[in-house]
Each structure stands twice: as C-alpha cells, then as structure tokens.
Amino acid sequence: MQSYEVPAECVRLGLASGEEDEAFRSKFRYVLTRLRPLAVPELTTVARKVVDEYDVPALKQILASLGMTGVDGEFKDLIFAANGPKPDVVLRDAVTNRQEIVRNAEYCLMCTRPTAAARRRRAGRSGP
Template identity: 40%
Template structure:
C-alpha cells in the first residue's frame, strides 16, 4: 500500500465507510465526528459514498486524518477495506511499535506459565509456576531488533551449552522452538521455511519467534464458566522483531477475529496470515521462501 499520505488516508477512510455503512449513515457519521458541512450544502452520498467522504475530509492534515481513521475503525466490523485502512493508519502513525519491549515470553511447550508482577511500576514479571515450560528472553532489545545469532547467544547461556559448537547450539534451539508448535504441521512448515533462510543467509537475519504471548490472562478458561473470558486469544503464532521497532506478526489464531487483527495493526504491528488450506497446497515451500524474501526486501526498502 506504500507510505501513508493525506490523499491515501482520505481514500482509505472513504472506502472503509462505503463498505460498512449505508449512504444516510455515512452522512450522519461524517457530521457526528465533526467534519465540515458538505459543500455545496445539497451534496449527498447517494452517488458515491467514498467520494462524498473524501470531499468532506478535504483540508485535513495527516495527523488529523489518522485520528479520524481511528474513529472510523471503531465503527467498522471487519472487512477488507477496514483492514487496509488499519494497515495504512499504522504507517501514518510513525515507524514501528511504540514503547520498549519489556517481556518476551514465547515457545511454551507444556502447562501455561503463571506470573506475578515483581515490580508493577516497571512492569517486571516473575514466573512463579511452570516457568520450565516456556522461554523468557531477558535481554534488552537493541535498535537492530533480535537476530538468530543474538537469540542463539542467549540460548547458549540459558541452556548451558557453551561447550557445544555454535551450529549445534542453533540446531538445539530450533528443536526447542519446534516443540512449542505441538502437532501443528502448518506452523512447522513456516518454521522450517525460516530455518532454510538461516542456512542460506546466515544467522544475522531476524529470528522467527514462535508462540509469543501478546496478551496474558492469569486465569484459566474454566474459571469463567459460560462467560466469555476478557482475553480470548493470548498468543500469536510467530513474531519477527526487526530494527527500528518494526514487528511482523503471523497470527493465524486471530483469523476469525478481525477486531484483534485491526488492534495489532493500530499498535504498529504488520500482520500476515496464512490459512490452513493454503499451507496444505502443493508448492507451499517455494511460496513460503518467496514470502520471506519479499518481506525482507520490503523492510529494506522501508528502512532505506
């Protein structure tokens, strides 16, 4: 979609509202969020809802359009155009994810870990149960993101593998990450595709991190009974932490939850999803290789 500009934001807002609302609702919504009255006064949204919205957005700055887009997304209940708008808003809000990484909890291969705040003011967590079943990366995240080499260096110390050659450490780490995927063949295909990249390009590319806790609910599902828990999805399938706080997520577990998909985009994550059927199709290995190559190329262009 490219860089967010006022023109592209106006177009994307118009298209999202066109998809979500009837013409009268579009007119009411534009007035309700404080847009200037239509000019001429008899201008209506009947002929083209998107064009009508774009006309009423004329003169707004990029920052103003981003704020208006957030209001639009609150009203939209999914849809392709809303997803495109969310992606554009993430670009228009600045590069990367706001804030610093404090806790990277990933690759659980057993019972759910339990945490308490060791220091609530600083958001410091301490595992009090089942820590042995998950990995907790406890080093600061530098400006260059998290590479496979850095993750391997951390794993060397964490697993006490300093006596092993570097490549054996990396294989050991990959095996540990793979265990967290359980019996999911699609996720294994994605992790294996990235392992081929490590072999081809070396360890200084971004690490692909599986089963990352994005949210954390301390209670088990059974506690809620017939009520819906407040956090129905807590982990994303894969995460890439790239330089300049760029984060790429593959949350196939979010596939049925467009609201969560939009929330990730608005927080600065770039989201890519793969369907289970797609991962079963012939030639998926080549398509995964091509996807990661294209993703790396896109990031290089953005960073440049």
C-alpha cells in the first residue's frame, strides 16, 4: 500500500483520520497512533475487518485466541452481588450471551447496565 493511500484506508477501517504527510513520514507510526487509544473491543473490530479483507494469518490466529464474543463482537460484563447463598447462573443463549439466574436469585442483585469502565472503553478513554 502506498503512503498516500494509508489515511483513507484507516478511515475506511474505522480509525481516526489524519494528515497525508504524517503517513509519508511513517506508515507504521501513522497506523499505530490511531490504534493506541482504542480499547480491546474496538481493536478487535478493526482487526476483524482487516482479516476479512487481507490475508494476515498471524492476526487471524490472534483473533481466534480471544475466544467467543457476542453477536455485536463485544464481551459482556456479568456482575452480581450475593447476600446469602451463591446464585446459580446459566447461559441461556450463547450467541447473544443471555444469562439467567436459576437458583438463589432472591439473594442476588444483578446489574444489567454497562459499568463506568465499560462505557469509557467504548468511548476510547481510560481512567477512573
């Protein structure tokens, strides 16, 4: 790929845009600068697009090692707090990652909203 093609390709793959002269200085640094702020779910999404369009066996192997993900390609957090016996949680639908508490639910509080950390990861930020 030519240096002048890198900015448009990055945008097409979902990365931030930049100046063409930056890509002429170093294609590697241009791409790395756009990948660094991304959290794992965003990196995974970009990597899947790259694997779909280019022959990159090493990247394909890395993606395979990440394990199962939901339909939308993101991991889902499961958070619960028990005030008594530990709840029995089962996976009702492995594709959508839908869980159900089948025993001791009365002792359990389950949070179904994204945590602050998950919201920051999706927004590409870190910190408290």
